[in-house]
Amino acid sequence: NNMDKVIAFERGDLLFVFNFHPCNSYTDYQIGLSWNEPMLCVLDSDEGRFGGHCRLEHGHANAFAPLHGVDGRPHSVKMYLPSRTMQVLVKEKLVQDGVKVYVGEDFLAGHGLKSFSGLTVQRQVWKDGKQVLLPAEPLPATGCLRAQDDCNVAFKLAGPDAEELACVASKDGLFRVFFPGEYTICGLGYIGVGAPADLPATIPVGDS
Known part of the structure; x- marks a missing residue:
């Protein structure tokens, strides 16, 4: 809509919506889309981590119900x-399992470790407008950190x-995932997309 300066487009299973108007905000603005199913917000520029005012948090926790067609x-x-x-926005059914991050065996081997025993995780969360680290907790025996209700996760591993x-890959050493799905900490300390069984075999650190 040129007058409202609103642009919306679909890419894959995602719906991107931009309001470029320098002054006008809109309530109950109707956006046409192709899918007849609930949609959940997984990213917005008003989040606190981007210096925003956190006015759009409702859409992260509550799916938008599908309505009648509009704009073709x-x-x-x-x-x-x-x-x-x-x-x-993304189809709600695609993000219902939240985030799963596995610790890969090659990552453990690179640090001289043979099991998940003794590993701890510290989640980073927003609290009172600031990012804080929660107290360290043991990594589950499965070697998988699971965040059922979060679309993005930041954490420290020890x-x-x-x-x-x-x-x-990060200056502060924290691992970060910004979209629901399965991931694996691999190699020297990077995140691969997929569970360990889905990833290609890697050469253990120190081998040629």
Whole structure:
């Protein structure tokens, strides 16, 4: 809509919605889409981690119900669109299992470890507008950190001697996942997409 300066488009199973208007916010703005099923927000630019005001949290916890068609699409959802914000929606059924992060055997071997015993996890969460680390908890015996109700997860991993097992891809050493699904901590400390059984075999650290 050129007058409202709202742009919406679909890519794969995602719906992207942008409100580029510098001043106008919209309540119950109807956005056409192709899917006749509930949609959940998994990312928005008003989140606290992006310096926003957290006005769109409702859509992360509560799915948008499908409505009648509009703008040439067979279905639609009604959304709150603050000015100068964007939101990403996905089919609710695709994110119901939350985030699962497995610790790979090659990652353990690279740190001289043979089991998950003694490993601890510290989740990073938003509290009172700040990012804080929760107290360390033992990694489940399955070697899998599961966040059922979260679409994104940030955490610190430590070994039996409390030495940090850092993510090599981040400056602060924290592992981060920004979308629901299954992931595995591999190699020297990077995150691969998929459960361990879904990933290609890797050469153990130290072998040629």
